[in-house]
Every structure is written in structure tokens, then in C-alpha cells.
Amino acid sequence: MAFIHGKNTVVKVATKDLSSYTAMSELPRTADSHDVTTYGNVAHRKAGGLLDGTFTMSGTYDSTAVNGPRAVLEPLLGTVPAVIRQTEGAGTGKPQDAFTALLTGYTETNAVADMVKWSAAFEIDGDVDSTPQP
């Protein structure tokens, strides 16, 4: 077992590697909860339902024309691109989450005393393939 630093995380959207522009990413996964309590129970009974999840990423804006966050993400708004996130970085056998997700938001934030920042929000479409990297 070893603690893993976040700095080596790899994030790709529509095959474009956005890692070097990204400082934060988050993949919260959820499951529907159904209450199946019946007469005779003395406590709530629960059953799992459909899986769901979102994905968010954010970082520092870069004007790179082809592979920068604006160039890659803005045209993908409202579409369902492929997303790959490698939590421990790239490497055979290391974990990976691969999924398609609806890009629901792309935001650029310009504070007067800071670098230009960007963020993107996705809703996961279907299953997440968590097979480790080949």
C-alpha cells in the first residue's frame, strides 16, 4: 500500500490529454436507493437501484489553439464524448475509469488578480469501465 499524490493524474476528453491544464478533477459515483420496507420491519429496508455519476474537472486556462481546454471542451458542449481518468497516472495495471459523459457546462473564470481558470461539468452516460490500464 502506498499513498498516491494527485499530481500524476491523467485526464483525457475525446482523446485529448488535458492533464497539463487541469488542477482538480472529481468523479463522484452514486446509486439510486429504493425503500423496500414492509409491514413487520422495525427499521427501513433498502435496495440498490441504477448507478449514476458526475464528473468535474478544472484548472488553469491555456491559449493552446488545438489542445487547450477552450479549444477542446467548448465545441463539445451538449455532446457525449469519451472520458478517461487515470487516478494514479499512466502505467500498465494502474487504475482507470473510462466512460462517456454529457458535457453540461464549461466555465471560464477571470479574476483580476489570478490566472484565468476554467472548469467543466459532465453527467456520466451509462456504465463506467474501471478495468485497469493494459
Add this chain to the structure above:
Amino acid sequence: MDVNAVVTALAAQLSTITALRVHSEPPGTVTPPAAVLSYADVTFDNTYGRGMDMLELPVVLVVAKVSERTARKKIDAYVSGSGATSIKAVIEAGTYTAFDSVRVASATADVITIGGVDYLSYAFTLEIAGQGA
């Protein structure tokens, strides 16, 4: 970012200010008016995969003796936000390949003693962003 290349580039840009002596490292002695580029604080890994690092570079400006009658007028020209001798304007007007962006974020007044003489000075803080790898 190559820190030495960053300092060299900024020193060259500051050297475009007429009559300002620019030292790219702390010198043994200073003859005002002079700007001394000090040592940078480095923040690594501002993005994943060594994408971005940031530097905070102090530049100390020494202009005139505290007792000099025109000291204030002299130093104000360097501290102003615009003008041919404005440290902020000149630094931010430069074109650089050693890093991506620079902002002169602040300037703090001080008095420093050189050779037993008190000089008016300002410590400028430069925020520099560039590629990590």
C-alpha cells in the same frame, strides 16, 4: 521553467529603463538607481503532469538616499503604474519565451542600509507562470 532563463529575461527587460542598473543576482554593492532580482520562491505542480509551475520573484529597487530632497520624486516614477520608468509597465510590456505570463503584483516600501547609508527602496513581487516540464 528554467529559473535562470526567467531571471535573465526579466533582467534584460528591466535594462530597457534608462539609467537603471540591473543586477540579475544580489550584488556585493549597489549604486542607485538599481534593481536587484532576488531569489524566487517556486510552487510546483499547479496542474497535473508537470503542466504548470509558478514563481514568486522579488525585485528590490534602490533609488536614492533617504535624506535626499528629491528621493520621493525619483522613486515614485519607478513605482507608478504607467510611464517609461514604471517597473510594472515595463515588466508587463515585455515579450518572453522563458515563461508564459508575468504580473507585478505589489510593491512595498522599505529603507535599506548599504555601506552605512540609508536608501529608499521598494520590494516588488512578480508572479510568474510557466510550463512545468
